Structure formats: C-alpha cells, structure tokens
Amino acid sequence: MRRVDRNIWREKKGRYRVRLAAVDPRTGKQREVNRVVIGSLSDARREREQLRGGIHAGDDERARLTLGEYAKRWTEARSPRLKPSTRERYKDAMRLHIMPAFGDRYLDAVQKVDVDAWAARAVTRTRARGRAPYRPQTVNGWLRILQTIYRDAAADLGIPNPLARLAPLPTTTVEDRREALTAPQVTLLLEHVREEEPEAYPLLLTLVLTGMRWGEATALQWGDIGDGVIVCKRAHVRGTVATPKTGPKVYPLPAVLEAALQAHRRELVADQHPGLRRGWVFATRSARDEDRWRLRFPSSFQKALPRWCAACGIEKHITPHSLRRTAVDLLRAAGVDLVVRQALIGHATGSMTAHYSTVRHEEKEEAAARVVRLVGGER
Numbered sequence: 001m002r003r004v005d006r007n008i009w010r011e012k013k014g015r016y017r018v019r020l021a022a023v024d025p026r027t028g029k030q031r032e033v034n035r036v037v038i039g040s041l042s043d044a045r046r047e048r049e050q051l052r053g054g055i056h057a058g059d060d061e062r063a064r065l066t067l068g069e070y071a072k073r074w075t076e077a078r079s080p081r082l083k084p085s086t087r088e089r090y091k092d093a094m095r096l097h098i099m100p101a102f103g104d105r106y107l108d109a110v111q112k113v114d115v116d117a118w119a120a121r122a123v124t125r126t127r128a129r130g131r132a133p134y135r136p137q138t139v140n141g142w143l144r145i146l147q148t149i150y151r152d153a154a155a156d157l158g159i160p161n162p163l164a165r166l167a168p169l170p171t172t173t174v175e176d177r178r179e180a181l182t183a184p185q186v187t188l189l190l191e192h193v194r195e196e197e198p199e200a201y202p203l204l205l206t207l208v209l210t211g212m213r214w215g216e217a218t219a220l221q222w223g224d225i226g227d228g229v230i231v232c233k234r235a236h237v238r239g240t241v242a243t244p245k246t247g248p249k250v251y252p253l254p255a256v257l258e259a260a261l262q263a264h265r266r267e268l269v270a271d272q273h274p275g276l277r278r279g280w281v282f283a284t285r286s287a288r289d290e291d292r293w294r295l296r297f298p299s300s301f302q303k304a305l306p307r308w309c310a311a312c313g314i315e316k317h318i319t320p321h322s323l324r325r326t327a328v329d330l331l332r333a334a335g336v337d338l339v340v341r342q343a344l345i346g347h348a349t350g351s352m353t354a355h356y357s358t359v360r361h362e363e364k365e366e367a368a369a370r371v372v373r374l375v376g377g378e379r
Contacts, residue, residue: 231251274291
C-alpha cells in the first residue's frame with residue numbers, strides 16, 4: 001500500500017483507502033475514519049472531501065451542548081427548589097445510570113430508539129456481582145427524569161424533544177404481591193409487633209393510621225401532637241430536616257394512637273432517652289454513643305418488616321413506604337370519599353391517591369356481581 005495523495009493510499013488497482021480524523025456527530029469527540037473506496041483515484045478524492053466536510057460540520061457542532069453539560073446546568077438551577085429526597089434521587093439516577101449512557105451525547109443526537117434500548121437492557125441484563133436486573137418501576141423513574149430534562153431543554157434551547165412520545169416500561173404485578181396490606185393483615189402485623197417488639201409499635205401504628213411518609217413521621221416532635229390532632233410541619237432525609245414534600249398537614253389523632261404515643265413517651269422518660277430532651281418523638285440512640293441521638297433511617301424497618309411479615313404468614317414484599325399505600329387502601333375500604341382521602345394522605349392530586357390504591361380480586365368479583373344483579377342476570 002502506497003500513499004498517492006493526502007490522506008489517500010492505494011492498496012491495489014481500483015481499491016483505495018481514505019484515512020483521516022473525523023468528529024462523531026453524536027458526541028463531538030474525534031475518532032479516526034478509515035474508509036475503503038472501490039473505484040478510481042477521483043472517487044477516493046471525492047470521498048475524502050465528503051469526510052472533510054463532516055469534520056468541519058463536527059467542529060461547528062462543538063458549540064452544541066451535550067446532555068451532560070445541559071444536565072449540570074439544569075440540576076444547579078433546580079436543586080434549591082427540590083426536596084432533599086428528590087434531589088438525592090435525581091443525583092443518584094443521573095450519576096449512576098443516565099450520564100454513563102448518554103452524558104457525552106449532544107442533546108439533539110439522543111434518539112428515542114436509543115433510550116428504549118437502554119431501558120430494555122436495564123430490565124433484562126444481569127447486573128454486576130450477579131445481581132438481578134433492575135425492576136421496571138425503577139427504570140421508569142430514570143425515564144421520568146430524562147423526560148423532564150428534555151422537556152426543559154426543548155423550552156430553553158428550542159430543540160425538538162425526541163422523548164415526547166417515550167412510553168414507560170410495562171409493570172405487570174401479581175395482585176396478591178402488591179405492596180399493600182389488607183385490613184386483616186394489618187391487624188395481624190400490629191398484634192405481633194405489639195407483643196414481640198413493643199418499642200416499634202408506636203411508630204408502626206402511626207404510619208398505618210396516618211399514612212405519613214417515613215421522613216414525616218420520624219421528624220415529629222411532641223409539640224406537634226395534641227388537641228386531637230397531629231400537625232406535620234417537617235420531614236427529614238438522612239437527618240437533613242426540611243418542610244414536608246406537599247407542605248404542612250394536619251392529621252386526626254385517634255384515641256388508640258394517642259394512647260400508644262402517651263405510653264411511648266412514658267417509656268422515653270423512664271429511659272432518659274437523649275432524643276426526648278430535644279423534643280423528638282421517634283429519635284433513636286446513636287450506635288456509637290448512647291448519650292447521643294439521631295433521627296431514624298428507614299433501614300431499621302426495611303430489615304424488620306420482612307421478619308414481622310414472615311412471622312404473621314404474610315407473603316408480600318413490604319417496605320416502610322408500603323405502609324403509606326396500606327393507609328390509602330384502608331381509607332378506601334372504609335368508604336372514605338376520594339377528596340377526603342387525598343386531604344388526609346396529603347397527595348397533590350386525586351390521580352396520585354388513585355395510583356396508590358390497590359383494587360383486589362374480591363372487589364372486582366363483587367363489582368361484577370352487582371352488575372349481574374342490576375341487569376337481572378341472576379335466575
């Protein structure tokens with residue numbers, strides 16, 4: 001092979017190789033282009049000029065923003081308005097998943113088909129250390145963040161939104177495995193915890209009867225409780241205290257919960273709990289120093305709930321947030337109006353309250369039976 005012109009080598013008669021540096025239009029990064037041309041030297045020269053045109057176009061494209069560059073600006077602008085929990089969720093999803101896949105791509109070079117393929121791989125490919133693939137619900141959370149970034153980018157920069165029609169991954173879940181407990185299961189769970197691990201009972205009862213988020217319930221102070229109500233003024237994430245996600249809320253204080261909380265306070269006084277001196281209802285002792293306290297992290301219940309459920313014969317995957325879903329379902333089963341349910345739980349919209357509800361097979365059967373009776377189908 002010998003060189004016959006700049007960037008052109010002749011391999012044999014009628015076969016030329018064109019080699020030069022070009023810019024990947026998706027990322028703006030340089031890469032070597034090695035192209036074989038079958039034909040004449042003139043054909044090879046034309047191919048070289050076309051490739052050079054691509055290089056110049058790539059140089060122009062360097063003024064465009066990559067997804068990583070725009071996402072950094074976007075995050076800095078939104079962070080002050082986000083709750084700590086939301087900010088941490090965005091940060092982890094972007095750092096661990098979105099940026100490694102698309103961070104070096106130009107914003108307008110990411111296509112819907114690329115994102116669809118990335119999401120599909122996440123729920124099918126085994127993760128590092130042999131871990132199971134990600135759940136569709138988890139990947140859908142990443143997709144929502146990516147879509148939000150693109151909606152804002154389309155408005156800010158005037159670029160087309162390639163993800164406007166991106167659909168979430170299907171999440172088919174067997175009904176009896178849904179993350180909510182029935183009323184009889186709640187009764188079993190509460191009785192078991194009250195007898196076997198009574199120190200956890202007041203917090204468990206609070207979560208079930210009010211539907212508070214974990215960070216809200218564990219940031220309660222004794223001054224928030226009284227006169228038949230619980231006023232939720234704050235929430236915490238990993239010890240960082242802020243206002244609740246959907247603003248302050250007032251919850252009724254049923255007599256059974258009031259009695260449990262009063263008994264819990266007496267236990268704290270007798271134990272001279274360090275958190276009590278600062279007014280916290282559910283603070284826990286520091287593992288390193290018993291004279292210090294910290295606000296509870298959900299890990300304590302994440303480990304305990306599977307153990308409690310197994311002891312009660314409940315074959316469901318229950319997390320602390322499942323107790324909020326359970327509270328929504330209990331209100332619906334009790335015939336509470338949707339507007340009242342929304343106000344009690346503190347959802348921003350009725351559609352979110354409906355999303356948290358679990359319609360069970362027995363309810364569907366009863367609904368079908370009512371229709372049969374209505375049309376006179378019973379003989």
